[in-house]
Amino acid sequence: MQPTVDLKRQTTAVGTRKQWKVRGTWQLHTMLLPALVIVFIFQYIPMFGLVMAFQDYEPWLGFLHSPWVGLEHFKTMFEYEDARQVIWNTLVISTLKIIFNLAVPLAFALLLNEIYVMKFKRTVQTIVYLPHFLSWVILGGILIDMLSPEGGIVNRILTAVFGIEPIFFLGDNEWFRTVVVVTDVWKECGFNTIVFLAALTSINPSLYEAAIVDGANRWQQTIYITLPSMLPIVIVVGTLSLGNILNAGFDQILNLYNPLVYKTGDIIDTYVYRVGLLNGDFSYATAVGLFKSIISFILVVTGYRLAYKYANYKIF
Amino acid sequence: MLKKVFATLTATVLTAGMLAGCTDNESASSGGSSESKDGKVTITTVRTLKDDTKFRDGEDLNNNPITRWSEKELGIKWETLWTVPNDEQYNNKIRLALSSGQKLPDVFKVSDGQLINDLIRSGKVMPVDEAIEKYASPRLKEIYEQFPEAFYPATVDGKRYGIPRFSGGNGSDSLLWIRKDWLDKLGLQPPKTIEDLEKIMDAFVNKDPDGNGKKDTIGLTLASKNGLATWLADGSFIFGAYGNYVPGSWSKGENGSLVYGSVQPSMKKALEKLNEWYKKGYLDKEVGILDEQTAIESFVAGKSGIISAPPWAAGWPITDALKNNPGAVVEPYPLPSGPDGKIGRRGEGLITGMFLFSKDFKHMDKFFEYLDAIYGYIYNDSTYFEYGLAEGYDYVMKDGKPVYDADQIPGGKIDPGKYFITEDIPTVPYMLYELAEELYTTKRDAKNAYEYTKIVSQGEPYMKAATIVNQQNQYRIENEFTGPPTKTMQKRSEFLTKMERETFANIIYGRAPFSAFDDFVKKWEESGGKEITKEVNEWYQAVKGEK
Numbered sequence: 001m002q003p004t005v006d007l008k009r010q011t012t013a014v015g016t017r018k019q020w021k022v023r024g025t026w027q028l029h030t031m032l033l034p035a036l037v038i039v040f041i042f043q044y045i046p047m048f049g050l051v052m053a054f055q056d057y058e059p060w061l062g063f064l065h066s067p068w069v070g071l072e073h074f075k076t077m078f079e080y081e082d083a084r085q086v087i088w089n090t091l092v093i094s095t096l097k098i099i100f101n102l103a104v105p106l107a108f109a110l111l112l113n114e115i116y117v118m119k120f121k122r123t124v125q126t127i128v129y130l131p132h133f134l135s136w137v138i139l140g141g142i143l144i145d146m147l148s149p150e151g152g153i154v155n156r157i158l159t160a161v162f163g164i165e166p167i168f169f170l171g172d173n174e175w176f177r178t179v180v181v182v183t184d185v186w187k188e189c190g191f192n193t194i195v196f197l198a199a200l201t202s203i204n205p206s207l208y209e210a211a212i213v214d215g216a217n218r219w220q221q222t223i224y225i226t227l228p229s230m231l232p233i234v235i236v237v238g239t240l241s242l243g244n245i246l247n248a249g250f251d252q253i254l255n256l257y258n259p260l261v262y263k264t265g266d267i268i269d270t271y272v273y274r275v276g277l278l279n280g281d282f283s284y285a286t287a288v289g290l291f292k293s294i295i296s297f298i299l300v301v302t303g304y305r306l307a308y309k310y311a312n313y314k315i316f
Numbered sequence: 317m318l319k320k321v322f323a324t325l326t327a328t329v330l331t332a333g334m335l336a337g338c339t340d341n342e343s344a345s346s347g348g349s350s351e352s353k354d355g356k357v358t359i360t361t362v363r364t365l366k367d368d369t370k371f372r373d374g375e376d377l378n379n380n381p382i383t384r385w386s387e388k389e390l391g392i393k394w395e396t397l398w399t400v401p402n403d404e405q406y407n408n409k410i411r412l413a414l415s416s417g418q419k420l421p422d423v424f425k426v427s428d429g430q431l432i433n434d435l436i437r438s439g440k441v442m443p444v445d446e447a448i449e450k451y452a453s454p455r456l457k458e459i460y461e462q463f464p465e466a467f468y469p470a471t472v473d474g475k476r477y478g479i480p481r482f483s484g485g486n487g488s489d490s491l492l493w494i495r496k497d498w499l500d501k502l503g504l505q506p507p508k509t510i511e512d513l514e515k516i517m518d519a520f521v522n523k524d525p526d527g528n529g530k531k532d533t534i535g536l537t538l539a540s541k542n543g544l545a546t547w548l549a550d551g552s553f554i555f556g557a558y559g560n561y562v563p564g565s566w567s568k569g570e571n572g573s574l575v576y577g578s579v580q581p582s583m584k585k586a587l588e589k590l591n592e593w594y595k596k597g598y599l600d601k602e603v604g605i606l607d608e609q610t611a612i613e614s615f616v617a618g619k620s621g622i623i624s625a626p627p628w629a630a631g632w633p634i635t636d637a638l639k640n641n642p643g644a645v646v647e648p649y650p651l652p653s654g655p656d657g658k659i660g661r662r663g664e665g666l667i668t669g670m671f672l673f674s675k676d677f678k679h680m681d682k683f684f685e686y687l688d689a690i691y692g693y694i695y696n697d698s699t700y701f702e703y704g705l706a707e708g709y710d711y712v713m714k715d716g717k718p719v720y721d722a723d724q725i726p727g728g729k730i731d732p733g734k735y736f737i738t739e740d741i742p743t744v745p746y747m748l749y750e751l752a753e754e755l756y757t758t759k760r761d762a763k764n765a766y767e768y769t770k771i772v773s774q775g776e777p778y779m780k781a782a783t784i785v786n787q788q789n790q791y792r793i794e795n796e797f798t799g800p801p802t803k804t805m806q807k808r809s810e811f812l813t814k815m816e817r818e819t820f821a822n823i824i825y826g827r828a829p830f831s832a833f834d835d836f837v838k839k840w841e842e843s844g845g846k847e848i849t850k851e852v853n854e855w856y857q858a859v860k861g862e863k
Contacts, residue, residue, distance in 0.1 A: 058434070058437075059411050059414050059415045059434045059438070060414055060415065060434055060435070060437060060438030060439075060440070062415045062416070062417070063415075076807065080811055080843075082810075082811050082814060141610070144602075144605065144610060148601075148602055149601045149602065150532075150600070150601045150602070151532075166601075168601065168602070170602070170605050171602060171604050171605050171825070258541045258604060258605040258821075259540075259541065259604060259814075259817035259818050259820070259821040260604040260605060260818075260821045260822070260825065262814055262817070262818050263818070266814070271810075274810050274813075274814075275810045277404075278810075279801065279805075279806060279809055279810050280428075280430045280801060280806060281806040281807065281810075284806075284807070
């Protein structure tokens, strides 16, 4: 999609001239070329691989000669309970993640915005931002230690403060999703906060000044000025995350899940990984992956339409 | 006009893409075996290059003492076309070469059963029966005749397509490592039976063996996340004590056909035992989520008294445990027997991969000459490697005698065995621990470089453990299915494995009644297990029928 946007912008920039000239702007276009080539090679060419989903793919026959099976792999997908289970798990986990990854950073940004000691604000921001840079492989190990029912710090605190029995967070179907959502919010909260903080700075200060003249207190200012001004960016972030609704976090789940919590923790991506890479059933794995992409695509388009309708927000 | 620009742009991008796609093709086909004018043969290969392969300054896979030796003495020039750091990437690259119709390297190793099968069925690799007959040295032929099963993964329609790269055979088989200082402190004897083991575990949990006044120790370290029969913190001996099967393996059933271990009735008894142990606190509370790496933490931290691990564990993780816990003594012991006197353990496979050959490869004679020359090193009748592999790398000569100590070798010790196309010094199954037993029991000195570097220099605990493993060889329960995943397996094994792991974990944790096992077996059969068993046996009959 990138080229369309740019070319359009170019035409408007050149203005009323009917002929679009490369001569004056060729340097810019040359700079664009490598990006285009990379997108084409790594994003578009691999798409041909999707035909695997409709074939019984055999590597030595390739896409061209593998036998066609039509929609059989999609049928298999709905035939067995494990596929239905992972689709459901994925939906639940990612919906929770989207909600909390919007709400928590938003609240956090609003609170941070009230702090006027710059040094303190920056320090808090940096600390919250840090986990974003850790990979799930490392975090997975740390979390297994921290959440251990035997001597894990979390359980020690729970026992000492509330006097409750240690909880086996990572091995309990009732707790696993909570752990996944909480740890994800903890990791990504700082990053999302930055977006909201940036939006906060762009609110016209004269609005607040006017409100103060009208006698509004901080709480009223937040409700009547800050939140409505933030709405578009909240909707954008929400819309964009809709496209990820079926990405419940492969890295995270792969590093945290185990047979005890398959029931609530196994998601489409981990399922595809096991089927495709560990079992070598490429066609079936592709079919599941394609199914996921189609649903995501529909959600993004719907979300975008809604955003346009209710918040008059348009990307292109 | 705009359209035109677009068209040009698209065309440019397309061409660029196609070019990028093509370059690979060309570079790969420029290789290939050829004989140069001086009579030397160039053989191309590809391989994984793991972190532990070290080079002296300026050397690489195409230029090192081994390649120089091979070129000078055998007239073989090795050309490694590419390397990747791990097997997964390696398999992907080979698979890519296969599906994009690139030329395959002359010689290359594949360990993935399905990939081996794909390669064979693509018709791009060469059958080797004739070459073995013609060129393999008598001793290689003898090894091949001794282990015909090693060829099964690369046998299709009665023809053999690969040369096995042998593993140690029993190299990763487990035995018990127990905290001897805890045993002594509590006045206990090493276990002979599972019953003894239970008494020991009970004492380890309840009698405060580490003397810190807290009840914070456990009996046995197990890794169960990736299945209960595995390469470290292995639980297979518990299953072996109750029957002739271990989870996740195909072994010979009573009527001689292959049956799947995880659905055999003896599993249930072992699972009941594990549940009992879990309830009594003998196992880690988190045992269900521990993989091999995380499981050993409790042992290393001095919280656990027993671990089931192969002899090489003497190096890692046992040394870590000793370092962390001053005064700790860890000793190797044989696996205990069950109530009917049964003992069993997960047996490592015979091979770690097959060498396949491009069908255009013309120099099988040279390959076998090279392979036999390396075997000369372990049999100590080599004219090339009398004292070691390469002077200044794994040994130096001092006063006319070879010295193997790392600190005597300038620049440190480097193992040139890793430069061989076999990626390590090749072995014959069971040979290493057999030798270790001989060296350990007779206390004789190492006769050659191989014995010294591979056995004696590894230390006494290792030799003792290897001896124990070797003495328990008759209890090995090996996975006899080494073929590619069958049709139904491809479709269903993900579901079946998931169900198996879930059921086993839930039974151990007491979240499901023992009858859940019977339901699992029934469902396993119905959801494809029956077909899989049939297909596995068809494969077995087909490969077994041949030489």
